[in-house]
Every structure is written in C-alpha cells, then in structure tokens.
Amino acid sequence: MTPAYRSSAQHAPELRAAARHFGRRGFLTVTGAAAALAFAVNLPGTAHAAEVDARKLDQDPFTLGVASGDPLPDSVLLWTRLAPRPYEPGSGMPAARVTVRWELARDERFTRIVRRGRATAHPELDHSLHVEVTGLAPDRAYYYRFRAGAWLSPAGRTRTAPRPGARVGELKLAAVSCQAYHDGYFTAYRHLADEDLDVVFHLGDYLYEYAVGATGGARAYTDRRLPAHFNRETVTLEDYRLRYGLYKSDADLQAAHAAHPFVVTWDDHETENNYAGGTPENDVPPEEFLLRRAAAYRAYWENQPLRAPQRPTGPDMRLYRRLRFGQLAQFDILDTRQYRSNQAYGDGWQTPGPESEDPxxxxxxxxxxxxxxxxxxESDALWNVVPQQVTFAQRRNVPTPDYKLSMDAWDGYPASRTRVLDGAAAAGIENLVVLTGDVHVGYAFDLKADFDNPDSRVVGTEFVATSIASGRDGADRPANWDNLTRANPHLKFYNGRRGYVRITLDEQRARADFRTVLAVTTPGAPVTTAASFVTEAGDPGLKPA
Structure with missing residues (x-):
C-alpha cells in the first residue's frame, strides 16, 4: 500500500503534533484565528470571561430553538444556544458568560415541574448549553424550556429510554439525513414533527460546507438576502458556527427538534466532502486539514444535543456510542468517517481491485x-440496530461484468464489511438492522452473507433514508433505477424523492414506511408513504407490508 493510502491511524500522532504547532504559529496564513481557537481553548468552558446579567439581553437569544438528545432511562440531554443575531459573527452575544435557567416538567403547561436549575453559557463554547438532567423516571415524556433574563425559549418535548431489562412492546423511530439548505426547504421536518415517535436518528450531513448565495440557492428568497459571508465554503471555526446558525434558524428543523429527542452522528459534509480520517478531499497540507477538522468538530458539538463524553479534543471526537431501549433494541451508533482508511482508487465509482480489497x-x-x-x-436485545452513514450493502452500478462500486461506501471496504457481518454471526445476532443516509435516495436492502451469490442467505436488513433536501426535488424513479435494481437483486426498494424513513420495532417485526414529499424547492408539499416493508423477527428478509 502506498503512503498516499495509509490509514489516518498510521500517521495521526505526527499530524496531530504538527497541527498543534501549526495552530500556534501558522494559523493566520491558513484558516484564521478562529480555527486555531479549536486547539487553544479548553472545551469544557472556563471562567476566564466576565459575566453579564441576562436581564441586559435586549433581543430574543433563543432564535435557534431547543433540542434534546441521547435519551437514557434516568436522564435527558437538553440543548440550546444563545444567538440573538445568528447570521452575524458572534451571534449578537457579548464576549461574556450568561446564566440561563432551565425547567423540566411532566406537562406542556409546566404546572408539574420535576427539575429546574441554572447553567452557564460560555462565550468559549459560542454560548451553547448542554444540560444533562438526571434522576428521571424511565420511559416517560417530559417538557423543557430555558429562560435568560426576560426571554423564554420555545418549549420542547423529550422522552427517557425504558429501563434496562424492561419489556418494551413497541418503539417508534425515524431516520433522517442530508439537509443541504441551498437545495430546498426542510418541509419533511415539519411532517416529522407531527409523527408519533420516540426518537429520531440523524445519520449525517446535518449541514454542508458549500457556499450559500444571497437568495438561499434553490429556496430563491425574494423577501430577504443572506449576508455575503455565507457565500463561501466553511473553513474556520467562525465559518462553521455561522453555518449552523443559518441551518438551525430554519423553522421546520426547529419544530422537529422540539418535538422529538435526536441521536446524531455525522458524515463528511459537516467537515468537508468525502474526507477520510486525516486525509482531506483536496491536496492541502495534512496539518491544515486537521485544523479545519478541529474547527468543524468543535462547532458540531456546540450545536448538537450531545453529552459530555462527546466533547472534542482538538481534531478528535469520539462520536460512536451505544444506547439501549429495554430488551427490545440496542443501537450502536457508528462513525464511519473519522477513522477510515483513505478511499481506494479515488472517492467515486470505480472498478474494484487489489487496493480496495486489501484486508x-x-x-x-x-x-x-x-x-x-x-x-x-454482550447484547441480549431482540433488535440490534446500527445507525451509520454510508451504504452498507453491495451496490453494483450496472448488471454486467464491468460494474463499478462506490469507493466511498462500504463497497470500497469489503474486508471491513465482512468482519462486521462475521462478527454479527459469531455473536448470534439474528435481527440486524442497519440505518443509513448519505445517498439522497431511499433504499431497502436484504443484507447477504455473500453479496456475490444471489442464493446466499439473508443475514439482516438495511434501510437507507433519503435526504431532507439534498438533491432538490428528486424523482420516484431516478435515471439509474433500472440498472441498479437489475444489478442488485437484494435491493427491494429504490426511490429518489425527499423525506425520511419511519420505523416501528416490536417483538414480532420491524416495519419501515418510506415517507416522501413531492417537492422541496417550493415550501409546504404534503407527505405521502411511497412504500412500506416488514422484516420478521428471527426470519430476516424484506416483504412488502
């Protein structure tokens, strides 16, 4: 294997050392002081900044809404960020600490408060708040809100997970991904907010690093213009913070966050398209990319409902983690971007060969x-679910011997995929479900023990969530529909509209409803169910519902 294709793990120590040196001495010539801040500031937040009385805030600081995430049986994580003017650098906040009050109640009118407290919004963390509320009852809905001075946030609804070992009759979840602001409205989120769900899994590409023009791209605003600093690719910490301000100001996204707890994981665009570990997409110095990655990871944590163990350290952040919902389901949330080997033969569709098949x-x-x-x-859950980023099943592009595979998906890492499937078999995992994003289409796959043998046994199921907006309106049958369905007999469904997947797990089956909207380039499209499938517990294999 040539040096160009070394795993990031092989060169991580020297690059991280170089990045830290670079961040102290050379940042002004590359990515700006904001990127160097990713290495210079202690993430938990310090008391170095002065404190300002929240009563002096003269504009609503809760413009980005509220969110909750990573539900545990006795705990919820509550998030907000103070940003009176989110489209401006600094978001209109003073460079000072602000004390914020929060409340958690059993009812949406907040007449039955069960917990309340105070938290400090630090300027070092862009005035974001991550409040871990403990001592709660399992499997129960709660309502929460924040108060800063005279300003009251919107109320959010969240839910704790069932207790360990509890028998859970049903779990309702949704999988979402890929929300390019410049490609259209987040209409699907408005419908998602109205769904009866226990939890939402976001599978990556929460934002895109690409420039957003003054009229919002495909949104084609006529009543306002976005500031010019959005019309450039995100590189610095300030760039990423501003881009989250733009995305999270969307009312439909806010509604979905307020309605349901989210479990998030990233893909590439939260940092840079198709990066692989410490290897950037383009030919830039590795230490420069690690500075950019540190800025992106820092802004990601600041703007997501994530717990303290997920705080980044420089260019590193442990995002993979495990959640349990009683005896019914275990969720192993993966990070397939930060630790991967570089793509073989480039990051597009290529003919597989010795390099991609290197064990x-x-x-x-x-x-x-x-x-x-x-x-x-160690799992005794009925369903073992793996929320992750890129297509897991084999996906040949044509039904002929000269087919190509996506080197950015698991097809570019077949030995890694085999180890995972062999590990599931060795552990006796009978009901494996993989949740995927990335590709801006909806897929339903049977997972095969040997994808090259159509008669090989089915070992699991993959549901791929289409995009919220990326790819614009899409179509029911994309141009390659015929080739892809003929080339991959384990592919049971393929649709190119925007939307999300709604999944219901119970003790007998998993049911997936592919929910789609006809358009995102104009707001307000209705939602419909494009198709529904079930897979039975103990008998993997997709069937139309």
Whole structure:
C-alpha cells in the first residue's frame, strides 16, 4: 500500500503534533484565528470571561430553538444556544458568560415541574448549553424550556429510554439525513414533527460546507438576502458556527427538534466532502486539514444535543456510542468517517481491485470495530440496530461484468464489511438492522452473507433514508433505477424523492414506511408513504407490508 493510502491511524500522532504547532504559529496564513481557537481553548468552558446579567439581553437569544438528545432511562440531554443575531459573527452575544435557567416538567403547561436549575453559557463554547438532567423516571415524556433574563425559549418535548431489562412492546423511530439548505426547504421536518415517535436518528450531513448565495440557492428568497459571508465554503471555526446558525434558524428543523429527542452522528459534509480520517478531499497540507477538522468538530458539538463524553479534543471526537431501549433494541451508533482508511482508487465509482480489497483496510478503525463486535457479544436485545452513514450493502452500478462500486461506501471496504457481518454471526445476532443516509435516495436492502451469490442467505436488513433536501426535488424513479435494481437483486426498494424513513420495532417485526414529499424547492408539499416493508423477527428478509 502506498503512503498516499495509509490509514489516518498510521500517521495521526505526527499530524496531530504538527497541527498543534501549526495552530500556534501558522494559523493566520491558513484558516484564521478562529480555527486555531479549536486547539487553544479548553472545551469544557472556563471562567476566564466576565459575566453579564441576562436581564441586559435586549433581543430574543433563543432564535435557534431547543433540542434534546441521547435519551437514557434516568436522564435527558437538553440543548440550546444563545444567538440573538445568528447570521452575524458572534451571534449578537457579548464576549461574556450568561446564566440561563432551565425547567423540566411532566406537562406542556409546566404546572408539574420535576427539575429546574441554572447553567452557564460560555462565550468559549459560542454560548451553547448542554444540560444533562438526571434522576428521571424511565420511559416517560417530559417538557423543557430555558429562560435568560426576560426571554423564554420555545418549549420542547423529550422522552427517557425504558429501563434496562424492561419489556418494551413497541418503539417508534425515524431516520433522517442530508439537509443541504441551498437545495430546498426542510418541509419533511415539519411532517416529522407531527409523527408519533420516540426518537429520531440523524445519520449525517446535518449541514454542508458549500457556499450559500444571497437568495438561499434553490429556496430563491425574494423577501430577504443572506449576508455575503455565507457565500463561501466553511473553513474556520467562525465559518462553521455561522453555518449552523443559518441551518438551525430554519423553522421546520426547529419544530422537529422540539418535538422529538435526536441521536446524531455525522458524515463528511459537516467537515468537508468525502474526507477520510486525516486525509482531506483536496491536496492541502495534512496539518491544515486537521485544523479545519478541529474547527468543524468543535462547532458540531456546540450545536448538537450531545453529552459530555462527546466533547472534542482538538481534531478528535469520539462520536460512536451505544444506547439501549429495554430488551427490545440496542443501537450502536457508528462513525464511519473519522477513522477510515483513505478511499481506494479515488472517492467515486470505480472498478474494484487489489487496493480496495486489501484486508487491512478499515471503515471504522480497529478500536471502533472491536467495540461494535464486543457490544454484540454482550447484547441480549431482540433488535440490534446500527445507525451509520454510508451504504452498507453491495451496490453494483450496472448488471454486467464491468460494474463499478462506490469507493466511498462500504463497497470500497469489503474486508471491513465482512468482519462486521462475521462478527454479527459469531455473536448470534439474528435481527440486524442497519440505518443509513448519505445517498439522497431511499433504499431497502436484504443484507447477504455473500453479496456475490444471489442464493446466499439473508443475514439482516438495511434501510437507507433519503435526504431532507439534498438533491432538490428528486424523482420516484431516478435515471439509474433500472440498472441498479437489475444489478442488485437484494435491493427491494429504490426511490429518489425527499423525506425520511419511519420505523416501528416490536417483538414480532420491524416495519419501515418510506415517507416522501413531492417537492422541496417550493415550501409546504404534503407527505405521502411511497412504500412500506416488514422484516420478521428471527426470519430476516424484506416483504412488502
């Protein structure tokens, strides 16, 4: 294997050391002081800044709404960020600490308060708040809100997970991904907010690094213009913070966050298209890319409902983690971007060969792979669900011997995929479900023990969530529909509209409803169910519902 294709794990120590040196001495010539801040400031927040009385805030600081995430049986994580003017650098906040009050109640009128407290919004963390509320009852809905001075946030609804070992009759969830602001409205989120769900899994591309023009791209605003600093690619910490301000100001996205707890994981665009570990998409110095990655990871944590163990350290952030919902389901949330080997033969569709099939190549990194397989060995859940980023099943582009595969998906890392499937089999995992985003289409796959043998046994199911907006309006049958369905007999559904997947797990089956909207380039399209499938517990294989 040539040096150009080394795993990021192989060169991480020297690059991280170089990035830290670079961040102290050379940042002004590359990505600006904001990117260097990713290395210079202690993330938990310090008391170095002065404190300002929240009563002096003369504009609503809760313009980005509220969110909750990573539900545990006795705890919820509550998020907000103070941003009176989110489209401006600094978001209109003073460079000072602000004390914010929060409340958690059993009812949406907040007449039955069960917890309340105070939290400090630090300027070092862009005045974001991550409040971990403990001592709660399992499997119960709660309502929450924040107050800063005279300003009151919107109320959000969240839910704790069932207690360990509890028998859970049903779990309702949704999978979403890929929300390019410049490609259209987040209409699907408005419909998602109205769904009866326990939790939402966001599978990556929460934002895009690409420039957004003054009229919002495909949104084609006529009543306002976006500031010019959005019309450039995100590189610095300030760039990423501003871009989250733009995305999270969307009312439909706010409605979905307020309605349901989210479990988030990233893909590439939260940092840069198709990066692989410490290897950037383009030919820039590795230490420069690690500075950019540090800025992107920092802004991601600041703007997502994530707990303290997910705080980044420089260019590193442990995002993979495990959640349990009683005896019914275990969720192993993966990060297939930060630790992967570089793509073989480039990051597009290529003919597979010795480089892509090298058994040393990894999608997850050795530590995360071991964590996943060990977790399966200890799992007693009925359903083992893996929320992750890129297409897991084999996906040939044509039904002829000269087919190509996506080198950015698991097809570019077949040895890594085989180790995962072999690990599931060795652990006795009977009901494996993979949740995927990335590709801006909806897929339903049977997972095969041997994808090259159509008669090979089915070992699991993959549901791929289409995009919220990326790819604009899309079509029911994309141009390659015929080739892809003929080339992959384990592909049971393919649709190119925007939307999300709604999944219901119970003790007998998993049901997936592919919910789609006809248009995102104009707001307000209705939602319909394009197709529904079930897979039976103990008998993997998709059937129309």
């Amino acid at each position: 040393s190549r990894t999608m997850t990194g050795a530590e995360q792979e071991r964590w996943l397989l060990d977790g399966w060995k």
